[in-house]
Ligand SMILES: NC(=O)C1=CN([C@@H]2O[C@H](COP(=O)(O)OP(=O)(O)OC[C@H]3O[C@@H](n4cnc5c(N)ncnc54)[C@H](OP(=O)(O)O)[C@@H]3O)[C@@H](O)[C@H]2O)[C@@H](O)CC1
């Protein structure tokens with residue numbers, strides 16, 4: 001019988017494991033990020049690290065969008081791991097590094113020793129990953145680590161996410177499916193950002209443009225068990241292929 005969890009149910013599992021001394025939050029975050037990377041290479045072996053790549057070949061690109069909480073923390077882990085495998089990684093942060101929770105801040109700092117952390121707003125405006133078609137190829141990755149199961153309040157129009165999503169809509173090649181980001185594969189960390197993990201609905205404030213939608217991920221990697229929101233309402237349409245990976249809970 002597959003266990004399906006609510007956000008609170010997952011948080012309770014994590015808290016119990018941490019309180020019991022079995023694991024730390026930082027270790028869970030490292031495992032989560034590592035499981036996202038492992039799932040990427042399992043689902044898309046053609047991107048795998050073990051393939052002998054022609055050293056003269058253009059390194060693969062990834063843009064990692066990190067949010068203000070621990071979902072963003074997972075994103076910093078993914079960025080670091082891909083970078084250390086030779087990928088060219090760009091990281092954008094929605095929010096203030098000084099306000100990141102401790103585990104996410106630690107992983108922010110580990111990434112920052114490897115490369116810049118660009119303000120996400122750049123991305124919405126003219127940032128490099130505004131998907132310059134000349135730079136982005138089918139084997140490039142966009143990693144959505146903006147919000148996970150901690151999204152508590154409806155998303156507002158001012159949020160860069162709305163701008164990014166709409167921007168990418170404008171860059172779609174003719175006939176590409178709506179919400180699909182031009183020229184690369186989208187990986188959602190834990191859940192496509194903007195979806196409520198308990199209902200599968202977009203948490204939208206009245207001023208959020210009605211055509212704003214979460215990313216249509218090609219792959220969603222969640223941890224320990226599927227959440228209700230992956231399987232209900234708008235969840236399935238936005239998750240793409242859902243992969244559940246253990247993190248030792
Ligand atoms: N040990 C663990 O916990 C592990 C957690 N893991 C990972 O952490 C994720 C859960 O992390 P999380 O609880 O920090 O929540 P997350 O989804 O990052 O977002 C919360 C942030 O968003 C903000 N925010 C909310 N609504 C908003 C809005 N409308 N507009 C703007 N901001 C808004 C909110 O702000 P606040 O509500 O506090 O003001 C807060 O800053 C989980 O999905 C998994 O990926 C894994 O590493 C495994 C171990």
Ligand SMILES: [K+]
Nearest residue numbers: 144147191193
């Ligand atoms: K996410």
